[in-house]
Amino acid sequence: MSAPVIHRTSAGQRSWSTIIALLRGVGSLMLIIAIIGVLWVGLLQVFDVSDYVGKNPADVWEYLFTTPEAAEHRADIASLLAVTLRDAAVGFVAGLLAASALATAVVTSRVVEAGVMPIALILRSVPLIALAPIIILLVGRGVGVVATMGGIVVLFPALVTIVFGLRSVTDQMRDVVFVYGGSNLDVLLKVAIPSALPAVFSAIRISVPGAFTGALLAEWLATGEGIGYAVVSAANRSQNTRVWALVVVVTIASLLLYMVAQLVERIVLDRFAMAAGTA
Template sequence: MSTTLTDRRITEGPELPVQKRRRRPTLGRMLLPIGVVVGLILVWQLACSVFNIPTYIIPSPVEVWQSLSENWAMLMQNTWPTLIESVLGFALGNLVAILLAVLFVHWKLAERALMPVAVFIRTIPIVAVAPVLVIMFGQGYTPKILIAALISFFPTLVNMVKGLESVDKQSLELLRVLSASRNEVLWKVRMFASLPYLFASLKIAAGNSVIGAIVAEWIGSQEGLGYLIIQATYNFNTPLLYATMTVASIMAVLFFGLIGLIERLVVTWEADVKA
């Protein structure tokens, strides 16, 4: 029996590892989080009714829904500026992070010189940077886009560097034997290996960019969801405050879902990547 298996292995060659395909999301997996959200909303409504919580402290889901309906036009009008700032900041921050990651992988001196600077910038609170940028660039789109870019930049830089360096050494040796150029190694091997790491960081940056835009609008703005949050807080309009936060959360979730959808279309294999 063992002799037959050995002969068969010698004849057919060693078994090659098979790449795992991503599992498609089933209806049950999609309904589970929806059910949890619905359950939390019901608990929220029940708690407000049983304990008679005042509206100015915590409004009930029904009151938040009424505020959403009554202020829908105003909410949508202020959603567009925040969306523009988030998307442009997301694109700018991640583009710079990817370009720097490629530079760091090919030029280690640049990594040793600039990575500490990137870490230092990351440690500065956004609420401290925002006023400086508003003073420098005014209350237009520019400071909001820059802040959204700053808050999206660092996770992508770190993950992209790790992804570009995660290439199998045997693959690199093979390309060197074949006299492949740096550009060929980058586009044919390194970029391919870095995609799971890149999308893991992009999903983090998707939510961060929305947060960055809203925080920037707190400092100086006459429009946007951040501006609405400040106005609702000052006027003790708690239902509008919760309605605005709901719209911002939905926007961030949709942004996250869009990145996840693109990932499923591009990265069709499973990878062990920790964000």
């Protein structure tokens, strides 16, 4: 058995596949939003939450679109969302780059694996709120704390997923590379990384909601900016409709970016379909 080979599909097939993937993504997003809406209303009714605390979708819609101050509310939340998107992007990139580098080191060295995996597990196990004071002391309250907190949330699941993908190389594939004079580096670059492409995209999809979680925690605990801090501030002032609106907006943004990552994955994997071939 030889190394995976890349089969290019025709332009027409790629276009049709992209349209299908886009329609599926939109349909999935609408279904998820509908399910969340039903659960939202249902749980408020089941637990008999007071109207003062528990706001339903109609209340949030009114807050964002129909009240006289709706335009002001949307502009305010949009500015907060922009900050949170920036912070999530910083954590996403930091965590994914760290996971990719560490995964490469782990699959090439047992010594590195023995040192890295326990540390990554510890970072995953310790509540971030407990680590926040130490992180703030070390890196301050700027972009460093955002990158660190977001990176910690993203790191472990992405690391495990990418390591699994890189280790999908079979002994037969490795032997073929060695027979043709290749090295361990050639195995990594020409076989392991292409084979790990689906796992890398899985790590990206997993990392999107994780990056938002890290950003919200960093904003709440350290930076005092973005939606993470605004939710806490609004809750302390009993601005409950604002709290629900902020949560709804950031949830929809996370879902949209997850769907975008899923669509890009489908396009790339359809464009460069990985298949095992025979030499």
